[in-house]
Amino acid sequence: MKTVNIGILGLGTVGGGTYEILDMNRELIEKRIGREIKVAKVLEKNTERLKALGLPEERATQDPDDILKSPDIDIVVEALGGIEPSTTFMLTAMENGKSVVTPNKAAVAANFAKLKKTAEENNVEFRFEASVGGGIPALTAITEALAGNEFTEVMGILNGTTNYILTRMTDLGLDYDEVLKDAQAKGFAEADPTADVEGIDVANKLSILMALAFDTYVPPEEIPTTGISKITMDDIHAAKEKGCRIKLIAQAKRDGDHLNYSVKPMEIPDSHPLAGVSNEFNAIYVTGNAVDEVMFYGKGAGALPTGSAIVGDILAIAKNL
Numbered sequence: 157m158k159t160v161n162i163g164i165l166g167l168g169t170v171g172g173g174t175y176e177i178l179d180m181n182r183e184l185i186e187k188r189i190g191r192e193i194k195v196a197k198v199l200e201k202n203t204e205r206l207k208a209l210g211l212p213e214e215r216a217t218q219d220p221d222d223i224l225k226s227p228d229i230d231i232v233v234e235a236l237g238g239i240e241p242s243t244t245f246m247l248t249a250m251e252n253g254k255s256v257v258t259p260n261k262a263a264v265a266a267n268f269a270k271l272k273k274t275a276e277e278n279n280v281e282f283r284f285e286a287s288v289g290g291g292i293p294a295l296t297a298i299t300e301a302l303a304g305n306e307f308t309e310v311m312g313i314l315n316g317t318t319n320y321i322l323t324r325m326t327d328l329g330l331d332y333d334e335v336l337k338d339a340q341a342k343g344f345a346e347a348d349p350t351a352d353v354e355g356i357d358v359a360n361k362l363s364i365l366m367a368l369a370f371d372t373y374v375p376p377e378e379i380p381t382t383g384i385s386k387i388t389m390d391d392i393h394a395a396k397e398k399g400c401r402i403k404l405i406a407q408a409k410r411d412g413d414h415l416n417y418s419v420k421p422m423e424i425p426d427s428h429p430l431a432g433v434s435n436e437f438n439a440i441y442v443t444g445n446a447v448d449e450v451m452f453y454g455k456g457a458g459a460l461p462t463g464s465a466i467v468g469d470i471l472a473i474a475k476n477l
C-alpha cells in the first residue's frame with residue numbers, strides 16, 4: 157500500500173485535532189482510500205503537545221524547511237495561524253511540489269489569488285475547507301456539488317466563539333468576559349480573541365465565501381465589519397422583548413451586477429432558523445438560481461470538527477497521488 161507522508165506545521169488545537177483523527181480512524185481511512193496516511197514530521201517545539209498525542213520526539217522539528225523542502229513530504233498542513241509566516245510557508249511548500257491544506261482563514265483571505273495561482277503554476281492542490289465553518293463542508297459543496305448554480309446570496313453565522321458568547325449571555329445571563337474565557341479554554345477562540353469578538357475572523361471567512369460563490373475577491377478589510385464587543389445585557393434583553401436573539405451575521409447579496417456585503421450583529425426573530433443555531437455551531441445559507449435555498453449546519457470551531465475538514469482535504473488529495 158502506498159504511504160502518503162504528511163507534514164504538519166503547528167500542533168495546536170487544529171493541528172493536534174488533525175493528528176488525532178488520522179490516528180483514531182487509521183484503519184478506516186486506509187480501507188477507504190487504499191493509502192496509508194503517515195504524519196512523518198511536525199513543526200512543533202512544545203514537547204508536552206507531542207507527548208499528549210503520543211508522537212515520538214524524533215518526528216518533531218523546529219526547522220520549517222525539514223517539512224517545506226523535504227523530498228519525503230507529499231502534503232503540508234499549515235496550522236500555525238496568522239498571515240505570516242504561514243503564507244510564505246505555504247508558497248514555499250507549493251514551489252517545492254507539495255500540496256497544501258490549511259484552516260488559516262486570515263492567510264487565505266489576505267492572499268487568495270497568490271496562493272491559488274502558485275498552486276496552479278506548480279501543479280499541486282491547495283485546499284482550505286476548514287477555513288470557513290470548521291467541520292461544515294460548505295466550500296466543497298459550493299465549488300463542487302452546487303457548481304452549476306449562479307449564487308444570489310450567502311448568509312450565515314461563521315464564528316463559533318462569538319456565537320458561544322451570545323448564546324450563553326442570552327440563555328444563561330452569563331457575563332461576557334467569563335464566557336470568552338470559557339470559549340478560549342474550549343479551543344474555539346483565536347490566540348488573540350480580538351479577531352473573533354471584533355468580527356475580523358468572520359470578515360476573513362466572508363471574503364473566502366464571496367471569492368468562491370461570486371468569483372469576486374473582496375479584501376476582508378474592505379468588508380464593513382462590526383463585532384460583538386459592545387453588545388450589552390441591555391441589548392440582549394431589548395432583543396428578547398421583541399421575540400429576537402442577537403446573532404453576528406455575515407451576509408453577501410447580489411443586486412444586479414453589484415454585491416452588497418457586511419458583518420454585523422443583527423436581531424434575528426426566534427422563528428428564523430438562524431436563531432436556533434447555538435453555542436459553537438455555525439450555519440451557512442446559500443441561495444442559488446437552480447437549487448434555491450440550502451443551509452449547512454455544524455460545529456464551526458474546535459479540534460475535531462475543524463480537523464475533520466482538514467482530514468477530508470488530505471484524503472481528497474492523497475487519493476489522486
Ligand code: HSE
Binds near residue numbers: 289315316345346
Ligand atoms: N475562532 C474561530 C471561531 C475558530 O471561533 O469560529 C474557527 O474558525
